[in-house]
Amino acid sequence: MRNSNNCGNINTNKKSLRGTHIMVDLRTRSRVSLACLSLIILAGCSSTPSTDSGDPHESMNRTFYAFNDTLDKTFLEPVAKKYADIAPDPVRDGVTNFFDNVGSLNTIANDLLQGKMGRFVGDSGRLIVNSTVGIGGLFDPATSLGLERHEEDLGQTFGTWGANEGAYLMLPFLGPSSYRDIGAPVMGILLNPLTYLAPVVTVPLGAVNAINSRANLLDATRLRDQAALDPYTFVREAWRQQREFQIYDGNPPGDGFEEYIEGEGEAAILRVY
Amino acid sequence: MNSLNERSLIEMNRIRKPICVALIALSGMTMAAEEQAPRAVVERLHETLLEAMTRAEQLGYEGRFNLISPVIDDSFDFNTIARIVTGRYWKDTAPAQRDSFKNVFRKLSAATYATNFSGFSGERFETIQTEKSRRGVIVKTALVKADGEKIPLTYLLRGNDNKWLIVNVIAQGISDLSLKRADYTAVIKKEGFDSLVNRLNDKITAMLRGS
Numbered sequence: 418m419r420n421s422n423n424c425g426n427i428n429t430n431k432k433s434l435r436g437t438h439i440m441v442d443l444r445t446r447s448r449v450s451l452a453c454l455s456l457i458i459l460a461g462c463s464s465t466p467s468t469d470s471g472d473p474h475e476s477m478n479r480t481f482y483a484f485n486d487t488l489d490k491t492f493l494e495p496v497a498k499k500y501a502d503i504a505p506d507p508v509r510d511g512v513t514n515f516f517d518n519v520g521s522l523n524t525i526a527n528d529l530l531q532g533k534m535g536r537f538v539g540d541s542g543r544l545i546v547n548s549t550v551g552i553g554g555l556f557d558p559a560t561s562l563g564l565e566r567h568e569e570d571l572g573q574t575f576g577t578w579g580a581n582e583g584a585y586l587m588l589p590f591l592g593p594s595s596y597r598d599i600g601a602p603v604m605g606i607l608l609n610p611l612t613y614l615a616p617v618v619t620v621p622l623g624a625v626n627a628i629n630s631r632a633n634l635l636d637a638t639r640l641r642d643q644a645a646l647d648p649y650t651f652v653r654e655a656w657r658q659q660r661e662f663q664i665y666d667g668n669p670p671g672d673g674f675e676e677y678i679e680g681e682g683e684a685a686i687l688r689v690y
Numbered sequence: 691m692n693s694l695n696e697r698s699l700i701e702m703n704r705i706r707k708p709i710c711v712a713l714i715a716l717s718g719m720t721m722a723a724e725e726q727a728p729r730a731v732v733e734r735l736h737e738t739l740l741e742a743m744t745r746a747e748q749l750g751y752e753g754r755f756n757l758i759s760p761v762i763d764d765s766f767d768f769n770t771i772a773r774i775v776t777g778r779y780w781k782d783t784a785p786a787q788r789d790s791f792k793n794v795f796r797k798l799s800a801a802t803y804a805t806n807f808s809g810f811s812g813e814r815f816e817t818i819q820t821e822k823s824r825r826g827v828i829v830k831t832a833l834v835k836a837d838g839e840k841i842p843l844t845y846l847l848r849g850n851d852n853k854w855l856i857v858n859v860i861a862q863g864i865s866d867l868s869l870k871r872a873d874y875t876a877v878i879k880k881e882g883f884d885s886l887v888n889r890l891n892d893k894i895t896a897m898l899r900g901s
Binding site: 470643645651653655658667 | 802805806842862863864865868869872873874876877880886889890893896897
C-alpha cells in the first residue's frame with residue numbers, strides 16, 4: 418500500500434531518474450558534504466510543515482533545486498553531453514561497471530540488513546567475479562552468468578523495515594532525498610574503498626564518476642525537460658515513485674490506481690478531491 | 691403437488707450437474723475474454739509504436755503523429771484521465787475548459803509518443819502477463835532493447851464487455867497519472883486552469899519545433 422501521506426518511496430538503477438541532480442558522485446565525496454548534510458537536516462527541522470503534498474520543506478527545497486539546476490545546466494550537463502558524444506559505448510560501460518563494482522559493498526551490506534540472503538550471496542558473488550574475471554570491475558561477466566545486478570542502500574533498508582519517507586528533501590549537490598534516505602549516501606561513502614585512497618586518486622576518479630553518472634541520466638533529464646511544467650514537482654514525484662519501486666524490489670503493492678478510485682468493479686467511482 | 695415438486699427436483703438434479711459444468715466453462719471463457727480484450731488494446735498500441743519507430747525517417751514527425759494519434763484516441767480513457775490529473779480542481783472547471791483540456795491532452799500524448807518513438811535499433815515489445823485487478827485489468831509488458839535490457843511498462847485498463855481503455859501507464863515504477871497529477875495540480879494551484887492548458891499547448895509546439 419502506498420502510505421497515506423504519499424510518503425514512502427524509492428529510487429533507481431543507473432539510468433533512472435534518481436539523482437537527476439547528482440552533481441558529484443555520492444561515493445567519493447568529501448567530508449565537507451557530510452557537514453553540509455547535517456546542516457541541512459537542522460535547517461530542515463526548523464522550517465514550518467504545511468502543504469498537502471507531503472513536502473513541508475518545499476520552499477527550502479525549491480531554493481536548493483534552483484541551485485542544483487543552475488549548476489547542472491551551467492557545468493555538469495554540458496560536460497556530460499560532450500563526454501557522451503566523445504566516449505564510445507564500451508568505454509562508458511566500463512566506467513559505469515567499475516564504479517558500480519566498487520560501490521557494491523554497500524549493496525551487499527544492505528542485502529544483509531534486509532535479510533535478503535539470496536541477494537547477499539548473489540551480490541557477493543558478483544563482486545568477486547567482476548573484480549577478478551571482470552578485470553577490477555571494468556567488465557560485468559557476472560550478469561552473463563546469471564548474477565543480476567541489484568542496488569540497495571540504507572534508505573531502502575529503512576523502507577523495508579517500515580519507515581516512511583518522513584519528509585522530502587532536496588539536497589544541494591546531491592539531489593532528491595528524504596529523512597529516511599539521508600543516511601544512505603553516508604553509508605555509501607563509508608563502504609566505498611575509494612574513499613580511503615589518497616585524494617590525488619579519489620578526486621579525479623570522483624570527477625569521472627560524476628560526469629559518467631550524469632551522462633547516464635541524459636535520457637531521463639531530456640524526458641523531464643520535455644514533459645515537466647513544474648520540474649521541481651515532477652522530479653519529486655518521479656523520485657518518490659522510483660524509491661517505492663526500489664524498496665519493493667520492482668513489485669510495489671497495488672495497481673497504481675487505488676488512490677484514485679473508491680469501491681470496486683462497476684460500482685467504483687473516481688474519488689473527488 | 692408434492693409428487694410433482696419431487697419429480698421436478700429429481701429432474702433438476704439430473705440436469706444441474708451439466709449446467710454447472712457449462713457455467714464453469716462459460717465463466718472460464720468470459721474470464722479469458724475479459725483479459726484478452728485489454729491485452730489486444732495494449733498490443734495494438736505497441737504495434738503502432740513499433741511501426742512509428744521502424745518507419746520513423748520515412749514518416750517524419752508529422753507522419754508519426756498522424757499514425758499514432760487515432761490509435762491513442764481509441765485506446766486511452768481520456769475522460770477518466772483528465773479528471774484524475776487535474777485532481778480536485780476538475781469540479782471547479784467549466785465544460786468548455788474541460789473540453790479544451792481534454793483536447794490538448796490528447797494532442798500532447800500523441801506528440802510525446804511521436805517525439806520519443808522516433809527511431810529503431812532492434813527494440814521489441816513483449817506482453818508478459820495479464821491479470822485482473824480490483825479495479826480493472828493489468829497488462830504487464832516490457833520494451834525489450836536489442837541488448838536484452840527490459841524496460842517494464844505496466845498498463846491499467848478499465849472497461850466492460852464492449853470496450854477496454856487504458857487509464858494508466860507505469861514505466862519502470864513511475865506512474866504517469868501520479869506524475870502528471872502532481873505536476874498539473876501544482877500549475878493550476880499557482881497559475882490557474884487556463885494557464886495549464888496554455889502551457890501544455892506550448893509543450894506541443896516545442897516538440898513540433900524540436901522535431
